[in-house]
Amino acid sequence: MTQRQVRVRIAPSPTGYVHVGTARTAIFNYLYARHYGGKFLVRIENTDRKRSDPALIEPILEAMKWLGLNWDEEIVYQADRLETYSRYAQQILADGHGYRCFCPPELLQKDRDEAQAQKRTPHYNRRCLNLSQEQIDSRLADGKPYTIRIRIPEGEPRFDDLVSGELTRRSEDIEDFIIARSDGSATYNLAVVVDDHEMGITDVIRGNDHITNTFKQIQIYRALGFEIPRFAHVPLILRPDKKKVSKRLGDKDVMAYREEGILPEAMFNYLCLLGWSSKDDREFYTVPELIDIFKAENFNPSNAIFDEEKLVAINREHIVRKTDHELAAIVAPLLVEAGLTSRYWLETRWDYLRAVVGLLKERVRRLQDFVTLSGYFFAFDYRYDAKAVAKQFTVEKADLLEELADRFEGQAGFTHQNVEATLSALAEEKGVKRAELIHPVRLAVSGIPAGPSLYEMLVVLSQPVVVERMHRAVDYIRSPGGS
RNA sequence: GACCCCAUCGUCCAGUGGCCUAGGACGGCGCCCUUUCACGGCGCAAACACGGGUUCGACUCCCGUUGGGGUCACCA
Numbered sequence: 175m176t177q178r179q180v181r182v183r184i185a186p187s188p189t190g191y192v193h194v195g196t197a198r199t200a201i202f203n204y205l206y207a208r209h210y211g212g213k214f215l216v217r218i219e220n221t222d223r224k225r226s227d228p229a230l231i232e233p234i235l236e237a238m239k240w241l242g243l244n245w246d247e248e249i250v251y252q253a254d255r256l257e258t259y260s261r262y263a264q265q266i267l268a269d270g271h272g273y274r275c276f277c278p279p280e281l282l283q284k285d286r287d288e289a290q291a292q293k294r295t296p297h298y299n300r301r302c303l304n305l306s307q308e309q310i311d312s313r314l315a316d317g318k319p320y321t322i323r324i325r326i327p328e329g330e331p332r333f334d335d336l337v338s339g340e341l342t343r344r345s346e347d348i349e350d351f352i353i354a355r356s357d358g359s360a361t362y363n364l365a366v367v368v369d370d371h372e373m374g375i376t377d378v379i380r381g382n383d384h385i386t387n388t389f390k391q392i393q394i395y396r397a398l399g400f401e402i403p404r405f406a407h408v409p410l411i412l413r414p415d416k417k418k419v420s421k422r423l424g425d426k427d428v429m430a431y432r433e434e435g436i437l438p439e440a441m442f443n444y445l446c447l448l449g450w451s452s453k454d455d456r457e458f459y460t461v462p463e464l465i466d467i468f469k470a471e472n473f474n475p476s477n478a479i480f481d482e483e484k485l486v487a488i489n490r491e492h493i494v495r496k497t498d499h500e501l502a503a504i505v506a507p508l509l510v511e512a513g514l515t516s517r518y519w520l521e522t523r524w525d526y527l528r529a530v531v532g533l534l535k536e537r538v539r540r541l542q543d544f545v546t547l548s549g550y551f552f553a554f555d556y557r558y559d560a561k562a563v564a565k566q567f568t569v570e571k572a573d574l575l576e577e578l579a580d581r582f583e584g585q586a587g588f589t590h591q592n593v594e595a596t597l598s599a600l601a602e603e604k605g606v607k608r609a610e611l612i613h614p615v616r617l618a619v620s621g622i623p624a625g626p627s628l629y630e631m632l633v634v635l636s637q638p639v640v641v642e643r644m645h646r647a648v649d650y651i652r653s654p655g656g657s
Numbered sequence: 658g659a660c661c662c663c664a665u666c667g668u669c670c671a672g673u674g675g676c677c678u679a680g681g682a683c684g685g686c687g688c689c690c691u692u693u694c695a696c697g698g699c700g701c702a703a704a705c706a707c708g709g710g711u712u713c714g715a716c717u718c719c720c721g722u723u724g725g726g727g728u729c730a731c732c733a
Contacts, residue, residue: 187733219733279731286730295659296729321731338662347660347729355731362733385661386728409663409726416725444669447682451670455681474670476663477726484669484683494696537695547694562693612692624694 180212181376184243185366187219188230191427192237193419194480195381195411198445202408203379204243205446205468214243215373217250221365226253237428240438242461250373252365259360262368262398263353267322271397272353274320275302276313297349298323319356324393326350331392336406337382337473343389351390363387367394375403377470382407382477383418406470409449409477419480431485435540437504440489447488448478458491490539498532505531505544512545514552526551529634533626547625551635554643556621558650566614566623572651574604575614579644588637590629597629618647 184200186192192200207214216238220226238245252259266272275298282298289296303325305313313320326349332342353364360368366387370378378388385407395402410418419425431441443459451474452459452467459467493501506520506527520527530551531544538544550556558567581596582588597615601608616628619640625631632640 185733189733222732225733275731282731290658293658297659319731335662341661343661349729352731357731359731361731366733381727382662383727387733389661407662412726414668418727447669449669453671455671457670457682478670479668481668481683487683534695536697607692609692616693622694626694628692 180210183215190230213246322354323350435542440492562623
């Protein structure tokens with residue numbers, strides 16, 4: 175490591191979307207910067223005008239914010255820097271590291287097709303490399319459009335990658351690629367190098383799908399006399415079918431996971447488990463913990479398949495470890511959105527919400543589960559589960575329920591202990607197993623056969639509500655076709 | 658096809674020459690706990706791709722094969 179302060183960046187191309195691969199790369203850059211006390215920057219790669227639509231940029235920043243990836247300094251927009259790139263392109267041309275190429279696109283395409291047909295590498299054949307000054311001047315005089323290509327010198331470019339060690343490629347395998355289009359605008363690789371240089375980027379952490387770009391970019395660094403940063407080509411995140419995740423293949427935007435009830439810290443945590451490892455058996459981490467232990471040496475070289483099941487499992491853990499109060503704040507809007515209750519109702523009954531959330535959190539995997547599991551805590555018009563009715567709501571049970579409801583009604587302190595004692599006492603008197611009472615009561619007050627510990631649930635629902643619901647169940651059982 | 662990268666359970670990760678009869682997690686299966694559903698606990702099945710070397714000794718080092726992935730635009 176040099177003495178320089180670490181400066182890294184995430185450089186998304188505006189696609190209106192962020193997939194887990196980009197999110198993970200952003201997270202790695204963020205952790206790297208925070209761990210080494212450096213800066214984490216954002217640069218929007220919109221040299222292509224089509225990609226300058228704010229509607230394509232905003233969702234990316236939104237996803238970054240959701241994950242808590244707060245960046246330092248101003249966001250750099252490449253669209254604002256087009257003249258700068260062109261200037262550097264001209265410099266490369268003037269310094270003799272590049273040359274004008276007058277080949278029309280159709281000709282180049284034809285070359286590529288032929289190479290393909292002959293199973294050769296489709297590289298530019300340097301047709302315009304050795305044009306004489308007269309030839310160049312005459313074409314220029316004719317107003318012929320031209321691109322600027324960089325001339326790849328002989329040699330065997332190599333660099334030390336933080337993930338894979340030394341990487342090499344022969345110069346012959348790198349074509350004289352275009353650095354400036356015929357309209358004078360710079361292409362991707364030039365813009366990236368110029369920006370990384372001018373932004374003072376010390377470490378380029380990106381997906382290993384960029385390795386071929388890195389070899390090209392090193393040529394530009396050299397042509398421009400820039401210092402070459404350190405590179406870390408992290409493994410890709412693959413789909414279950416082993417292709418790299420992409421919008422085109424329909425992979426989810428990270429924000430879709432928020433809609434599916436994934437906590438941002440869970441996504442953050444899980445993504446760190448792919449392509450990086452703390453080298454021990456721990457898997458649950460908070461962001462501060464990750465910042466603390468994140469080391470570049472712990473990158474992993476092989477690609478990883480994204481496993482949504484494991485994400486959900488990690489999500490569950492993060493949910494469980496939140497306080498009831500924190501969870502209540504997160505769940506409240508979801509309940510309102512689902513129409514189960516209103517904001518006002520919840521605001522005046524925060525303790526109730528907190529108790530409900532606390533009762534349910536052990537059986538929740540995604541935040542939405544709170545909604546699907548808690549309906550009866552907020553609504554009285556729930557239906558009884560048909561299968562459970564057949565099993566629990568028999569006529570004999572109506573008498574038991576009625577008796578128990580009356581005793582509950584007269585219960586002095588409606589606590590877990592008292593409620594349990596009352597139920598047990600009745601069971602004993604009637605000579606039935608406690609379960610004979612427990613199950614019908616649960617069905618009566620919640621409508622479903624599964625849920626939290628019965629006594630705790632009854633206490634949270636409150637005495638009058640429980641009594642009312644039990645009477646209603648008795649009426650239901652006794653009504654024609656009720657059982 | 659060319660070039661580059663990668664290679665331990667189905668998946669993610671540990672293992673850095675002997676501690677490995679290969680460890681953890683998710684998922685699967687079974688048992689226990691239990692009023693239900695979960696949680697939790699215990700246990701089981703499950704992998705070093707293959708072939709050569711190097712070495713007293715290879716999951717660990719080297720080479721090759723195979724397999725997988727990525728990149729091959731006047732897109733980024």
